[in-house]
Amino acid sequence: MNTTVTQDMSFLHLISSASLPVQLVMLILVSISFFSWWFIFRKLFVIRHEIKKTDEFEDIFWRGADLNALYQRATSSRYVSGSMERIFAAGFGEFNKHPQGTDTEAVMESTRRAMRATYQREMDYLESHLSFLATVGSVSPYVGLLGTVWGIMNSFRSLSSMTQATIAHVAPGIAEALIATAMGLFAAIPAVVAYNRYASSTDQLATRFESFMEELSNVLQRRAV
């Protein structure tokens, strides 16, 4: 490392003077942190958008709007639809495919299957990248710790060649090693917070979709009879 001790302790100097494994760990952590923040913001926008759309659709649906008009609107290519609208469109489209007079139970069964399939796809879309956030939250502290341990090992190994061991010989190595832990924590903390928050919001949305599916199948059954 540097021969002149405690000359420059600035952040950039510490990073640039770190050993190669520590620098690799730091690089990994920076990229992990960047992706986790990117997904945090992406999921924030997606979930916000989804909640807003669901509120709007439920409001329109329970005000007693015409189901055919709603179906037209949901399937039009210009309109940006929400998850609940897509579930509705799948169910209503499947229901209308069957000609009048077929067995009601069979019609309802196929309708429910169609809605469930769309529901699964929608939930998969909403929950995408959440597992990544969970992984970042649990793993990146360990990765940072690995870098720190490696850096401290190196600084102590360099200490063994000294006749007089002072804290000034070890301190810079430990400081630069601890930056890795700081990075790991910086990546982990927001990821964990975001994961918990987004998991609860997607759960809420899932219950809303499921209850809507049940209610819609009731409405359609009444029509079929």
Add this chain to the structure above:
Amino acid sequence: MAMSASILRNAIHTEPRVLLAGGLAVLVHLIFVALMIFSLNWKDHPPEGMTVDIWSEIPKPVQEPVKSQPLPKQTPKPEPQPEPQPPKPEPEPPKPEAVKPAPQPPKAVVSPPVKKPDIALKQKPEPVKETQAEVEEQKKKEQEKIKEQEKLKKEQEKQKELEKKKELEKQKEIEKRKEQEKQKEQERQKELEKQQELKKQKEKELAAQQRQRELEAKAQREAEAKRAAQQAAARAQITNEISKYKALILAKIRSRIVMPPDLPGNPVAEFNVTLLPGGDILDVRLSKSSGHAVFDSAVERAIFLSKPLPLPPDPALFNEFRNLNITVHYRE
């Protein structure tokens, strides 16, 4: 229907504001890095100042590399400037000194010889004129002499007057000096008197302080004596209490003894009794037998019968009663 299904599947993948999210992520990291850099730099400033202070004590050659560049530039400049300046003046003074003395003495030597010839020339023409008007000159000389004499007389008189005046002035000065000395002596005496007064005052103050101290000491002694007396009284009370209760215990035990009849002389039995708080008896041991087993056993029974023994109400005094030595005489 196939059309609508394809539209639905495509619609799933339109995610809002992906790029904005990326930009925000970059922004967050930039803020974090900036915070780290600035916060770490701020923390590093005091230690740097410390290192400069420490190095400044070590010899100069080390000082120059460690200090920042502007400082060494400033320090060398003043140092060389003074150094060249002193040498310049030093060479200069010797030169003028060496040159001037040389010309000056010659001038001084030359000028007197030049003047002397002038005087000699003036003196020489006078004897030449004597031949034509010696008488007139003599008369003039006589007149001049007379005048000079008169002048001398006048001057002498003036001198005498001046001397008289000087003497008067001297006398006056002497008188003044005497007066001044007298005044000084008076002032000294006054100062001495003042000092003496101050000393007296100080002595008085000291005496007063000593008196106060003595009074305080007396008060302290009295207070101590009072305390001692009170303590003694308390001790006396305690001892009184202890002896009173010991007497009570003995009296109670005595009242319970069933005396064996017709023992010769006055046998004494001594017992060591261990008490519990509250007056219960833990242990009774015969420390010195009376010589009559009947009497010893009678006393022992009486001690056990007389429990609880009377104890003072103050629990602090129980330590005096924990191990009691009871001596019982056959006859009172």
